[in-house]
Amino acid sequence: MCGIVGLLVKTPALRQQLGELMVPMLIGMTERGPDSAGLAVFADPLPGTARKLSLYSGLTEDGADFNWHGLTHALKEHLSVDSQIEVKHNHAVLTFDVSPDLVKQWLHENHPRLHVLSTGQTIDLYKDIGTPAQVAQRYDFASLTGSHLVGHTRMATESAVTPDRAHPFTAGEDFCLVHNGSLSNPNSLRRMLEPRGIHFDTDNDTEAACRFLEWRLREGDDLETALQKGFEELDGFFTFLMGTPDKLALIRDPFACKPAVVAETDDYVAIASEFRSLAHLPGVKHATVFEPAPEEMYVWNA
Amino acid sequence: MERVMAENLTAERVTFDLAKIALRDVNTYLHRQLADGDQRHFDLLNPDGAHNIAVGLDQPVTVEIHGHAGYYAAGMNKKASVIVHGSVGTGVAENMMSGKVHVKGFASNGAGATAHGGLLVIDGDAGLRCGISLKGGDIVVGGSVGSFSAFMAQAGRMVVCGDAGDALGDSLYEAVIYLRGEPKSLGADARFEPMTDADYATVAELLRAAGLDHDPKAFKRIASARSLYHWNADANQEY
Numbered sequence: 244m245c246g247i248v249g250l251l252v253k254t255p256a257l258r259q260q261l262g263e264l265m266v267p268m269l270i271g272m273t274e275r276g277p278d279s280a281g282l283a284v285f286a287d288p289l290p291g292t293a294r295k296l297s298l299y300s301g302l303t304e305d306g307a308d309f310n311w312h313g314l315t316h317a318l319k320e321h322l323s324v325d326s327q328i329e330v331k332h333n334h335a336v337l338t339f340d341v342s343p344d345l346v347k348q349w350l351h352e353n354h355p356r357l358h359v360l361s362t363g364q365t366i367d368l369y370k371d372i373g374t375p376a377q378v379a380q381r382y383d384f385a386s387l388t389g390s391h392l393v394g395h396t397r398m399a400t401e402s403a404v405t406p407d408r409a410h411p412f413t414a415g416e417d418f419c420l421v422h423n424g425s426l427s428n429p430n431s432l433r434r435m436l437e438p439r440g441i442h443f444d445t446d447n448d449t450e451a452a453c454r455f456l457e458w459r460l461r462e463g464d465d466l467e468t469a470l471q472k473g474f475e476e477l478d479g480f481f482t483f484l485m486g487t488p489d490k491l492a493l494i495r496d497p498f499a500c501k502p503a504v505v506a507e508t509d510d511y512v513a514i515a516s517e518f519r520s521l522a523h524l525p526g527v528k529h530a531t532v533f534e535p536a537p538e539e540m541y542v543w544n545a
Numbered sequence: 546m547e548r549v550m551a552e553n554l555t556a557e558r559v560t561f562d563l564a565k566i567a568l569r570d571v572n573t574y575l576h577r578q579l580a581d582g583d584q585r586h587f588d589l590l591n592p593d594g595a596h597n598i599a600v601g602l603d604q605p606v607t608v609e610i611h612g613h614a615g616y617y618a619a620g621m622n623k624k625a626s627v628i629v630h631g632s633v634g635t636g637v638a639e640n641m642m643s644g645k646v647h648v649k650g651f652a653s654n655g656a657g658a659t660a661h662g663g664l665l666v667i668d669g670d671a672g673l674r675c676g677i678s679l680k681g682g683d684i685v686v687g688g689s690v691g692s693f694s695a696f697m698a699q700a701g702r703m704v705v706c707g708d709a710g711d712a713l714g715d716s717l718y719e720a721v722i723y724l725r726g727e728p729k730s731l732g733a734d735a736r737f738e739p740m741t742d743a744d745y746a747t748v749a750e751l752l753r754a755a756g757l758d759h760d761p762k763a764f765k766r767i768a769s770a771r772s773l774y775h776w777n778a779d780a781n782q783e784y
Binding site for chain 1: 593594595615635650653670673693
């Protein structure tokens with residue numbers, strides 16, 4: 244069991260309250276996912292060709308005491324890369340204006356246990372083990388701003404309880420996915436993708452779905468086509484919620500084994516595994532509330 | 546609980562605000578044996594999608610839930626009448642024995658699963674597996690039902706005013722389905738059968754009980770062909 248939550252605000256003024264509205268949604272799914280939690284938030288893109296990485300130091304020897312500023316100095320010294328860093332506990336957002344692959348390669352060689360959570364121009368990603376309330380407090384989720392976000396509370400079934408196996412998963416740039424359910428063919432997907440040069444970080448089944456869909460997008464499929472291929476190739480139980488810079492997308496497996504409910508008003512679209520995570524939202528008593536049908540695509544534009 | 550109740554005790558209808566009172570205490574109160582003069586009509590406010598609201602009732606009371614309920618609302622109901630002014634999650638009125646459960650919105654998966662008796666009315670759509678393993682209860686759905694509805698339903702009646710998903714009535718026993726719209730597909734051993742006068746009367750009776758005024762003539766009967774009742778070694782596992 245796991246919990247998924249998503250929120251997309253239509254009213255620009257609500258962008259400032261995105262995190263504040265989301266925290267009770269995430270905490271509302273604690274019973275469905277008490278062991279880890281995470282969230283990806285999408286905001287205005289960085290200018291030009293700038294990129295940012297969300298980084299997690301909890302798996303390094305220094306943990307939350309990781310020398311983040313030493314990292315920016317080393318990037319300057321070794322790669323002549325100017326970078327800025329924003330640190331929260333064992334998490335940092337590193338911003339720079341060179342190829343992200345160059346930076347990631349250097350990080351891999353010099354800080355192999357530093358985990359890259361996300362890459363892109365719009366996405367910041369946080370995830371860690373702990374209850375949703377603990378994780379939300381650790382990273383001050385209530386202060387997050389942006390147009391939409393994708394969150395998850397995890398009750399692990401398919402792989403160990405570790406920070407890197409928490410959700411959301413990411414692949415490529417500015418794409419993330421959360422999953423409630425379990426896939427039965429993640430290893431065959433993996434065997435299909437790895438020879439194409441696609442690298443996996445973990446043994447988690449959700450990562451296979453995330454990398455499969457991102458691979459389809461990178462191959463030129465639009466989101467709807469990629470999701471249709473997902474229905475054809477992904478076997479198992481799933482409710483997936485995905486985020487891109489300008490969209491939230493939701494699909495459920497043909498047996499609708501895992502729940503989802505949507506509440507929509509003029510101000511927002513909110514998605515959760517169960518209504519109890521939506522009950523606190525302003526105006527929800529007058530919202531259009533519906534259950535997404537199995538094997539249908541739901542895409543909302545930011 | 547007694548202290549919370551005190552201010553309510555003289556009222557005709559008793560209101561519980563679930564934002565202020567623990568659901569377990571409310572359910573416990575609803576389970577008490579009735580004496581003469583006890584209130585029999587309860588309003589539950591702010592259900593906020595909580596699970597197990599008004600489960601296991603076994604007294605002739607009326608409970609109105611004002612908002613969206615979570616999983617297993619009015620589960621195992623006996624004698625009581627439960628009205629949900631909103632939607633419900635998985636398993637509404639599961640294993641109901643008697644009484645009536647009326648959902649004014651939509652219902653998620655497994656609505657009325659294994660119900661032995663009573664009437665479940667859903668004004669909106671019902672999700673997948675509605676009436677799975679029905680054992681004698683009646684279900685009326687104002688909208689459509691999802692795939693695998695009435696799977697292995699053994700007894701009871703199901704009236705669907707909209708359409709049905711895949712595999713409607715798969716492996717049916719003696720339950721009967723009346724469908725106004727179209728199924729995406731029928732399940733193994735389910736088949737359309739001619740409507741008799743008794744069938745029209747049944748549909749009219751159930752529609753009336755549900756407060757719906759469709760023409761019974763618009764409904765089709767789906768029942769078991771009973772070909773799965775006995776093992777057929779020649780079937781080669783193809784039915």
